[in-house]
Amino acid sequence: MNKHRMNAELSSFAARLRFAASRRAQDRRFEELALELFALQFKHNSAYRKICEARGRTPKDVGHWTHIPAVPAAAFKELDLTSLSPDERTSVFYSSGTTVQKAGRHFHNAESLAVYEASAWAWFGQNIFKNPESGIQNPELLALTPPPSQAPQSSLVHMFETVRQKMDAPESAFAGKLAADGAWTLDFEATVAVLRGNSKLKTQIPKLILGIAFSFVHLLDYLAENNLQFRLPENSRVMETGGYKNRSRSLPKSELHALITERLGIAPGKIICEYGMSELSSQAYDSRSQKLEVGSQKSEARSFHFPPWARVQIISPEINHEVAEGETGLIRVFDLANIFSVAAVQTEDLGIRRADGFELVGRAQLAGPRGCSLLAA
């Protein structure tokens, strides 16, 4: 295969998608782009092609984006799911390996990273800065992860770095660091200094705090131990992404958010959750409220939404079809920004279908002996 030509085809797609992302184009063309990308990936990504062929689904058989074969996220652990040749792969994002298997690998080069960044920034901006419910202007950034130099293989840190650069924030915005055993921890003093703000200023600058759930637990525990409590400026925001991975005690989301409110003075409505994974190039946020009707009960709940260039289906694990509204199934993402890998990714996460979005339930338990211990005590 002509490598130059391969790059040309995917590159042209990448350029168009970046343009679409930068203008946050509406999703009218999603269908068309999805089928075009599937044909390209089938052609240029041999590991993916083999999976499609085993399922008997080639571009000729697929007339609708929902029929595009999805690869399990776990396949990124076992196969090189990329159309980049080994010498083109300039960086790789690893999944954190939440199961017993090795970590998944998502290969990138400058071009795919540019798409990643365009996608991540556009939707981050839309949800954090432009959102009428939770918008924030010119905040001071605080990222509770190590800087990219210490975590070059984390897609999340790469995303935070993209945000930092776009916001023109200093590198010191990263308050995380690596512990001796390589685990992520926080520079608590630096973090607290940012939270305290500048005493010389009359009006404090709002804070935008980004982090993984377990980092927030580390921070909240530290604040509790030291009897510290902050009332951050009115317009401050938290962006929290789930996950504990045994790095801290794990808390139900409502409890974590209540503690954030208690210790940082940020109202629950101003805590935005992010859903993302190293195998994808776009993220979902739960910044929008949605009205729910269950029987006669009406309530409002927040649900996750991907950008217009990515779509979600909630798939019944039993029949491998989309579930009905309000039902639980496995989250499947079609991410057009995953140009050089595979756009259609079947996650192991459970979600509840909510209109064009979803509510996150959690991960399907895969590992561990159950036997007599199943549902024990």
Place this chain on the structure above:
Amino acid sequence: MNLPNYFLADLPPEAALSPAMIAEACQTLKRNRELYLANRSTQSLVNILSDISESWLEPEFPFRKFVLENAVKAGFSRATLQRGLDNFFGQLTRENFHALLAQEFGDSKRPDSMTATTTGQRQNRMAIVNAPEFQVHIAAGNIPNPVLTSIVFGLLTRSAQFVKCAGGSTFLPRLFAHSIYEADGKLGACLEIAGWRGGNAALESALFAEADCVTATGGDETLAAIRAQLPVKTRFLGHGHHVSFGFAAGEVLHGSRAKKIVAAAADDVVAWNQLGCLSPHVIYVQIGGEVSPEHFAQLLAEELERREQIEPRGELPPEHAAAIASRRAIYEIRAAHSPESTRHWCSKDSTAWTVVFEADARFQLSCLNRFIYVKGVADLKTALEGADDVRGKVSTVGIAAPEEKIQEIATQLARWGATRICPLGQMQNPPLLWRHDGRPALGDLVTWTDLEM
């Protein structure tokens, strides 16, 4: 079925339990035991327990009918639950109870009076066994027969018992307890059934403060947490994580015998939907028989499909179905990329059953609910090397092998650390005399008093 309010588990779900209620229940149990159970003869207990079991085997027995009509509450299809209960109660006969007492105590009269065995007579020794006054059982919620066995053993040894079930899984223990109460109210009054989510320190410390003996099934962490809460004098019998597997020798895999062995393997996968620790995660199949390991896997898939028609697995909560779907997806990818070493067969449009063939002998933990691995091996030694990761954690090995080789294979497995070897097809059907985790069935519960003359 309208059940009277005998047990804490009969309270409406919204009724909250308090430590005071638990403490009071414990006192009542101990008092009732003193009045009604402490001086019962073992023979009368054997009689009543075998009568109750016989009733449970009768199709028209109201408790049985009710349980089977509500099988979904126990988490199983009607047919699966029926087979499980029939196997269980079928074991509880007078003959088996006497054999059990003889095995455990040397003589079935030992719980009642100072008794000498033949050897004892020569040595001028007699002995009697005493049960703990009050036993507490912390039951896991996966399958019902371990907790039902605990109740039966507790009554047989004349202990008052408090059965704490995992939250939401009181259904069968409660119905069994009611059937005891109906058959013999005094016996039923020595039994309490309650359910709450584990880790409720207030309730559990009230309960543990009263216990003479605590039995528990659960993960290592759960067991350690319970043990840490018990006073030193309290006896603790914990049954932790265990897994099981099957082994079919090549010599027996031919013609109609191979078919029977495949059917036996299917019995083990289907029984209790594979959820017990005696259920196989993997069937090792020796290479060299007329039926190859891969072909065995295919035949097993066909058999599981037939079973699904007559003994369906039933519905699963989404998270369990999702675990199966996600696991299948991994094997689908592997099968597409290396079909020579991985193949898989799945029920259509459902997660009802899955067979994964792997050439790799390394033991795999199944996600259960009728998800079985078939692995080809050159011999038993290779299988045991493959299972090294779970060595010391293996309960049962179900085997199909030439009769003349069974003892040799069993000895090899025993030296390796397996505690129960049975024919393939009987893995989830242990006899009443089974020594759980290799420990005495009743012997760990009791205390002996020796008389030297």
